[in-house]
Amino acid sequence: MGLVVILFFFGLAGGIVGRIKGSSFVLWFLISACVPFIGLLTAIFFRWDNQELRRECPGCGKIVKLHDALCTRCGTELEFPEVAIASEMSVRQRIAAGGRPG
């Protein structure tokens, strides 16, 4: 019984870390509960989804992550762009600091 409680809290911690980073709570809950320690560490060191640089798809205009090789909407193959769009996090921080987005 004690083990289940421990796994639950590992799952909870991993899920929260994943959620904070803009990823899925359920996904990281399951990972951390199935492989405690490693799952939680992975969640902590996993890249921050909402701090990733973004770019616009030339085919359909959808905003996708800079590291994406294919557009998730139209399937256009994406070259690594010369200009990146600021990450969600940095735009939000700029708004919070009283500036305008963009």
Ligand SMILES: [Zn+2]
């Ligand atoms: Zn597209």
